[in-house]
Amino acid sequence: MSIQPTSLASRRALVCAALVLTGFFGGSSAWAQAASNQPEGWDSELRLKEAVDINPDPKIVEVNIDARVERITIAPGKTVEAFTYNGQVPGPLIRLNVGDRLIVHFTNHLPMATTIHWHGVRVPIEMDGVPGISQPEVKPGGAFTYDLMVPDPGLFWYHPHVATAEQVGFGLYAPLVVEDPAEKSRLGVVDEIVVVLSDIGIDENGKLEDPESGGTTGMAFGREGNIVLVNGKVGGMGTLKARSGAPMRWRILNAAKSRYFSLDLDGQPLVKIGSDGGLIEYQTTATSLVLGCAERVDLIVQPKGSAGGELLLHSFVFNRGYGSVEFRPAEEPLFKIQFADGPAYSGPAPTRSTRAITPYSAEGATPLELLLTIDQLQDGRFQYGIDHKPYWTAKAFTAKLGETQIWTITNKTPWSHPFHLHGFFFHVVDEKGQAVHPIEWKDTVNVQFDQTVRVLVRFDERPGTWMMHCHILDHADGGLMGTIRVGLPDDPHATHLPHPHDYRF
Numbered sequence: 001m002s003i004q005p006t007s008l009a010s011r012r013a014l015v016c017a018a019l020v021l022t023g024f025f026g027g028s029s030a031w032a033q034a035a036s037n038q039p040e041g042w043d044s045e046l047r048l049k050e051a052v053d054i055n056p057d058p059k060i061v062e063v064n065i066d067a068r069v070e071r072i073t074i075a076p077g078k079t080v081e082a083f084t085y086n087g088q089v090p091g092p093l094i095r096l097n098v099g100d101r102l103i104v105h106f107t108n109h110l111p112m113a114t115t116i117h118w119h120g121v122r123v124p125i126e127m128d129g130v131p132g133i134s135q136p137e138v139k140p141g142g143a144f145t146y147d148l149m150v151p152d153p154g155l156f157w158y159h160p161h162v163a164t165a166e167q168v169g170f171g172l173y174a175p176l177v178v179e180d181p182a183e184k185s186r187l188g189v190v191d192e193i194v195v196v197l198s199d200i201g202i203d204e205n206g207k208l209e210d211p212e213s214g215g216t217t218g219m220a221f222g223r224e225g226n227i228v229l230v231n232g233k234v235g236g237m238g239t240l241k242a243r244s245g246a247p248m249r250w251r252i253l254n255a256a257k258s259r260y261f262s263l264d265l266d267g268q269p270l271v272k273i274g275s276d277g278g279l280i281e282y283q284t285t286a287t288s289l290v291l292g293c294a295e296r297v298d299l300i301v302q303p304k305g306s307a308g309g310e311l312l313l314h315s316f317v318f319n320r321g322y323g324s325v326e327f328r329p330a331e332e333p334l335f336k337i338q339f340a341d342g343p344a345y346s347g348p349a350p351t352r353s354t355r356a357i358t359p360y361s362a363e364g365a366t367p368l369e370l371l372l373t374i375d376q377l378q379d380g381r382f383q384y385g386i387d388h389k390p391y392w393t394a395k396a397f398t399a400k401l402g403e404t405q406i407w408t409i410t411n412k413t414p415w416s417h418p419f420h421l422h423g424f425f426f427h428v429v430d431e432k433g434q435a436v437h438p439i440e441w442k443d444t445v446n447v448q449f450d451q452t453v454r455v456l457v458r459f460d461e462r463p464g465t466w467m468m469h470c471h472i473l474d475h476a477d478g479g480l481m482g483t484i485r486v487g488l489p490d491d492p493h494a495t496h497l498p499h500p501h502d503y504r505f
């Protein structure tokens with residue numbers, strides 16, 4: 001590598017940083033100038049590294065992302081070799097404002113092909129990252145430029161869509177925050193942290209666990225990594241410093257490939273203001289909250305305690321189906337909160353969060369039945385499917401542009417499935433097709449074992465073949481995946497996706 005491009009790039013980054021700072025402190029919005037309510041360095045142990053924007057245009061975020069194998073430190077003295085974006089797990093946090101353009105110069109230095117899928121972002125199909133459908137796979141040594149707009153505020157994420165269970169399990173995932181400055185100003189919560197929950201499987205020799213361990217039985221359960229990670233560090237290690245009662249906003253992503261997290265802050269209230277597709281209709285308060293794979297939650301918490309005291313954010317074991325609660329710890333520590341000396345927070349309470357959301361109407365919506373099934377084949381192997389058909393034999397579903405569909409997703413298997421649709425948001429409805437309140441825009445919904453979930457989805461003006469699959473990535477790999485052809489002419493040859501012997505998504 002020559003010196004010139006590097007120094008050029010860093011000079012551009014400096015110019016850009018200067019512009020960002022100018023905008024930050026010179027801007028007129030109240031939030032940009034508001035000071036932190038927390039002790040100095042409150043989030044330094046858990047703060048994620050952010051991607052460097054190399055484009056001086058304030059409406060364009062342009063970043064370089066390189067997928068490569070690197071040793072990462074997950075605890076003092078404990079390193080593992082992982083799949084990384086830019087040498088880190090999670091990969092760099094990308095931050096934009098709603099309506100911005102994102103350009104990603106992506107290079108692949110992994111020993112295998114990969115892509116990037118922008119989970120939850122309403123991209124055109126060409127940017128959806130599914131090989132053979134939306135783009136060619138990016139071979140080792142290859143490159144691809146992603147270029148997309150971010151039309152919706154919220155916490156999204158990016159991850160590969162090639163051998164996804166393996167690559168995500170090995171560390172390839174990162175958050176993407178799309179900010180709405182007006183919303184931030186209205187909420188009035190200055191202190192914010194993005195939390196990426198995940199896990200990684202390390203064997204007794206310190207090597208990454210075989211992603212095929214346990215054969216199709218392991219697949220049917222969904223393989224969880226044996227080490228929980230919080231922003232890439234072993235669960236329980238990180239500490240946030242806090243002023244008692246001072247509000248903080250936690251944007252949390254579950255990037256684990258099979259593990260659910262059931263959050264509990266020593267029983268203190270968790271105020272949920274948002275989920276997958278930004279703010280929800282109105283805030284709700286609970287003391288525990290379940291996050292299935294790929295789901296996101298946006299919380300406001302005001303932890304209370306005495307100076308020097310501590311709280312712990314726990315994840316309690318969650319019953320996601322057969323064998324998922326036995327013989328395992330009842331809880332995992334995620335991170336600590338340590339209260340600083342000094343008086344408790346006495347400033348204004350956060351504004352109650354609401355958002356006007358017009359639900360879709362079930363009237364005239366096209367019904368689609370999705371039975372999530374598992375079968376044991378004659379040779380003993382397990383195979384997931386939609387109505388008993390794994391993705392390599394299933395025909396694509398279809399939708400017209402502008403069509404609203406009501407999906408009845410019934411889980412006939414002994415395991416829960418966080419069901420994900422690419423490219424479009426939906427919302428949950430009851431048996432009568434009426435919106436469940438508060439309305440949440442979702443791209444991934446948990447369908448518990450033996451239960452049925454109904455959703456309304458509208459297919460807007462973005463034609464293409466879009467994936468739907470369980471986000472327990474082993475389940476997707478084992479058959480629980482399908483496609484929907486949106487706004488495309490009938491094609492008798494568009495029958496099904498390739499068999500896993502020929503291609504692994």
Ligand SMILES: [Cu+2]
Pocket residue numbers: 415416417418470471472475476480
């Ligand atoms: Cu599943």
